[in-house]
Amino acid sequence: MRSPIHGRVAAATVAVICLSMMTACSDDEPRAQSAPTTPASSTTTVAEPAVAPPLTTQAEVKKVVGKLESGGRGQLVRQITPVVDTWWEAAYLGGTWPRTAFRDAFPGFTQGATKEARRDKDLLSNADIGADVTAVTATKRDVRLDVIAPSGRIAGVTARIALDYDTTGEQPHQVTVRGRVFLTRKEGTWRIFGYDVRKAVK
Template sequence: MTRTHRPRLAAASLAALVALSLGACSGEEESPEPDAGPSLSDPSAAPTLEVEPVVRAGEVVGRLTKGDRTRIVEAVSGVAVRYLDAAFLAGDYPRQGGFQSALAAFAPGTAKVARGDLGLLTNAGIAPRVDEVTPAQLGVTVDVLAVREHASAATAHVKLVFKTAGDVAQRVQVQGRLMMTKADGRWQVFAYHLSKGAR
């Protein structure tokens, strides 16, 4: 079974996402090198995981220096990886709760909506019947929208595959997009479009 959720986006946010999706039409687009994505092996950038995250730089709409692009990809992918870890991988199973902390990087209004959607956004629905979670794949590709050489929005395209053991033994795939903007100097998720399937 696959579940999806797409919250309503504000007009300004939607415009930013449309700009990202139309990157190929922008005269100022600067395409990054295929290997521009940094590693998240630095403990300050991501939690310690049993599987190494694969991070890539995607499309850049607007102009950014290579150094700025690398730092933004690292910061945005770090937010995405920490969310996925807290939501699906971390913690001692079986567990009864504690999943709301996975929404720490969500903007306040988005987090309010997401708290009613924890069955999709976390393992909350199956956690009491799971003895172990083993990650198999974790990838993040980051698109960036830059205005006047400053990043104004980013989209993290995520894919996580993991296996559960216990009363619920299955292979789960989570994928989709986390849309982010900066607030108080930190990247926050202002919208999400994720799907989760198990077999």
């Protein structure tokens, strides 16, 4: 088991596939002076096991300091969740495996946070194990939002994150990512400006 990786920074400025097999059996040579026979047929359907759909992120607003307008919780979840999801897909879950390039693994980060994240790439991406990974499957994707909204105006959001995933390869791993990312709204878009995250690889 690898030692957990920790990181902290505050920077300023994401059918059932059925296989049908049909065989037909027929009497190719009717007997002399006999009426034609109707070919007999049979159909056998073999169903493969159901393929589970990709795991989606479960997100909700947990704490509010101040007050949100009516419908504000749902709107905030819809705005913040894609920011976290996009980072998770670029850094941990998506892409082609194996791979070692993670320079672009931090979409949705501010410029300052991106610089710090690249230094912490073993923590904030699969840079430490990506060369040996052949596939990644998420088993837990949770986001809980704590909001500061004085006078009904949102000033900042902290997303408490919980991401679990399994990797396959020469040495399979079970990975957990826990912690917080801090978001601010810049020019109408929510971006991650800081993080306090830990990662464990088994």
